[in-house]
Each structure stands twice: as C-alpha cells, then as structure tokens.
Amino acid sequence: MRRQITEYTSPLDALVALTKQLYSYEIKYQTDSADFFVQYQQGKTDDDEDKFDWASNYRHYLALRQELESKLRNVA
Known part of the structure; x- marks a missing residue:
C-alpha cells in the first residue's frame, strides 16, 4: 500500500487533521485513543x-499538542 504524505x-x-483521524479510529473501534494507546504500548x-497507523497518529498528536502548549506558555 502506498503512503501519502x-x-x-x-x-x-x-493537530486538527490528526484529531479528525483519531476520531475516525475511535468511532470504528469504539475506543478512546488514549485508552487504545495504553493497550497498544x-x-x-x-x-x-x-x-x-492509529498509534503513530496518536504519538504525533501528543507531540504536536505538547509543542503548542509549550508555545502558549511562553507567550505570557
């Protein structure tokens, strides 16, 4: 299968795009991404x-969220 970047x-x-992708997995598998990720690990x-792919997207989501939160803390 060919991957698209x-x-x-x-x-x-x-972050918004990843959140949408994570939500589609959550609906498909009826499981929260955070709960899934703990089980996956x-x-x-x-x-x-x-x-x-779900685990990879969730890792990327966490990293982006941390990056944005860090930037927001540095604004004040």
Whole structure:
C-alpha cells in the first residue's frame, strides 16, 4: 500500500487533521485513543496496519499538542 504524505501550513492545522483521524479510529473501534494507546504500548492489541497507523497518529498528536502548549506558555 502506498503512503501519502500530507504537509500542513501550521502545527495547529496538523493537530486538527490528526484529531479528525483519531476520531475516525475511535468511532470504528469504539475506543478512546488514549485508552487504545495504553493497550497498544502494553502489547494488548493487534499489530495490524490500522492499529499501527492509529498509534503513530496518536504519538504525533501528543507531540504536536505538547509543542503548542509549550508555545502558549511562553507567550505570557
């Protein structure tokens, strides 16, 4: 399967897009992304392509969120 790379103009745009992707996984699997990720890290989920992508997207989401929160703290 060929992967598509999407570039965003800002971290906020990327965060919004990732949030939408995470939500689609949450609906599909009826599980919150944070709960899924804990289970994934503990090896309690399948390691199929869908779950791997979900975990990767969630890691990226966490990193972007931390980056944006850090920037917001430095504004004050």
